[in-house]
Amino acid sequence: MSAPMLMIEALGIVFGHGAARNRALQEVSFSVPQGGSFGLVGESGSGKSTVLNCIAGLLDRWTGTIKVADQVLQGRRKLSFSRQVQMVFQDPYASLHPRHTVDRTLREPLAIHRLGDASRRVVQVLREVGLGPQFRFRYPHQLSGGQRQRVAIARALILEPSLLLLDEPTSALDVSIQAEVLNLLQDIRTQRHLTYLLVSHDLAVVSHMCDQLAVMCQGVIVETISREQLQSGEISHPYTGQLLLAGKGYDRAAIDAFQDFLPTSQQ
């Protein structure tokens, strides 16, 4: 196997002081091979977004090691980092500037990185995410949730990164739109040979999109398994089992057996 695109070792972060001290991540380690797609699953507050924010440089003061394409990330990110790693956020209603047209949103990264030929690139990336040129001069409020998320994906793609961080890219969307966006993400990955790190609370989405996944609970990875292991039920931690069961719909007997898991309940 080639060198991993992303490698994380013993990542940890603490928020707050004193009584409000919160160890949001503890000893998080995983790696994603070049061109692979890795999923992080867990309930809200388990620290999934925090992992992505540490990688993206949107948080500092974390401990541990993060390597992207064999480069150890330290301190402030260099400008070239933006052309290597990009992110798609969860809420398409909050991730686009309300007063900027689609065109401006997509042109800005080109201006920052002094890439020429902006007009052509904008039209092309819009076409790639399935939006025609008629969407180019719209404001976000003139777009549906799914269209906004496509614009957010286009914004992430326009700098031609090799690693895409996807923070619950479909959890704010209808299931019908979710299917379209997931298909789009899969197509883009094959065409551009991208590496994905996908975060979701939905096991089905992660299992559909990823080769490998890690299950997180309160800042700790409780297990890392492959898609095949998940499908054949080779899971070792009861928390994964509970998530799997919960995804199957309403079942009174199963719900009464649910428990609250603490990360320390491993084995």
Add this chain to the structure above:
Amino acid sequence: MPAEAPLLQVDRLRVAFPSPRGEVAAVNDVSLQMGREKVGIVGESGSGKSITARAILRLLPPYADISAQAISFKGENLLDLSEKEMRRIRGRQISMVMQDPKYSLNPVRKVGEQIGEAYSLHRQASKRQAREQTLEMLAAVRIRNPEQVYNLYPHEVSGGMGQRIMIAMMLIPEPSLLIADEPTSALDVTVRLQVLAILDDLVSQRGMGLIFISHDLELVASFCDRVVIMYGGRVMEALAAGDLHSSQHPYTRGLINCLPKVQGKRGRLPTLERDAAWLTADFQGGARQ
């Protein structure tokens, strides 16, 4: 069904909003009939689910144009009632739970006090009585430490807890019908199911009717007795939850098929091919009742 009038009967409801480009019908020709059971309303966002629910309670802004042959609740036509009588219905007979509890609670008062106040308002009870009843209610929605939760402020409770508190509050007047508008969409899967279990118990123990609005077809199919499927402001079909997977309507089929599954294949997910013909009044896509 026994001879008594159905709990709720909506007949040809239409709701339209003015817009810069003329009037737009958000809900069109929606009919619905239910007893003391769990009815799910499913559809994509913008399909008119919330507007339907709000129209039943007459909670729409004044510029909305509502018309219907009848919206009858226990045989009484809600459209004929005065605003004052309507307030009585809203307070005592029909309650509504919204998606985000944070917006429905007063942020600067303890949640326990707010529930207690709702209780005293309805029962003219003393402060102590209200407090006891509140703690009982919190226990009924399976909050394990009611005494502690009583003293929390809305921002201090998690999403699942907040939703349980809202449900507790809505149940105080012992309504005959509870409308829950996406009460669990913002919750984690396990918490979501726990909240549903509470609703389920309440329906079976108190003989309440429940309208459960959601965009999660699988969840509704496993939870409700009947399902109404909406698209573009119209009812596509209404069927028993058990028959959902054998539905022939292309929209229903599309909604079911586009879900990724843990056991599913890796390839592309089927997507929904929308068809303008669905919006014509006489479209017969599937087993329409």
Add this chain to the structure above:
Amino acid sequence: MDRPTGIITRTRDWLLSDTPASATQAAAGRAYLGLRLFGRNRLAVLGLAIIVALVALALFAPQIAPYDPIATDLTNRLQAPSTSHLLGTDEVGRDIFSRIVWGSRLTLYIIGLVAIIAAPVGILVGTVAGYFGGFIDIVLMRLTDIFLAFPKLILALAFVAALGPGIENAIIAIAITSWPPYARIARGETITFRNADFIRAIRLQGAGPIRIITGHIMPLCLSSLIVRVTLDMAGIILTAAGLGFLGLGAQPPMPEWGAMTSTGRAYILDHWWLITMPGTAIFVVSLAFNLLGDGLREVLDPRSDS
């Protein structure tokens, strides 16, 4: 859809298009919807009309004013309003109508300069403090608090007393006392946006603080600031008039409205028009700005944005 309305309908459709073909069309469409909303507020339109009239008055003062606003004519002093002197004459025989017309230039000059100085300072201090937080925030906000702690008129008085009376110094004094509230507003808005996903996204794309603050945060603070500045215009006019009244603003014989009311004070019992006419002008223009501000609030308030 008949002939004569064809072009109107087409322009309307162009403006309301869901698929604008250029940035200009998108911006025009947005402006059009805002204007429609604004147009529904009768009082705001009235306010705007008065302000437009004021601007026209200032622009065409030489054409409108029948007399020289400064030249004295002692034979004609203290004339009551009549056909030859619409609003009467003052104690040295100057036509009050002409003075009010010329005075509109001074009024616009004052509020224009104050807005141009105070609003940018306020927005800059506020957004920088809000965006960076921490030490920078503490320093800038304490500075703001210091300015905010002084009563506005007293501080302006102190400045003018130090710098010497005169209209330029009055403007500087008013500007210095007006920016702190704008800084506060801008900082408050900035803090709500600072961690928004769209700001995180642009940070991840390599944008530096200058680009983020000027291109992304300031446009979002602008609407509440415009509303606030418009509402403050009335206060600025009154402060300027107050300074003029106390003899610390515009100096005679400049036709400044506040100074005019001040001299008119001595004649209030026998020659009411000396003080009433410029006083009415101040009142009407202040009211107009308040009405306009309220209307703008409805249009620009981000919360009314869908």
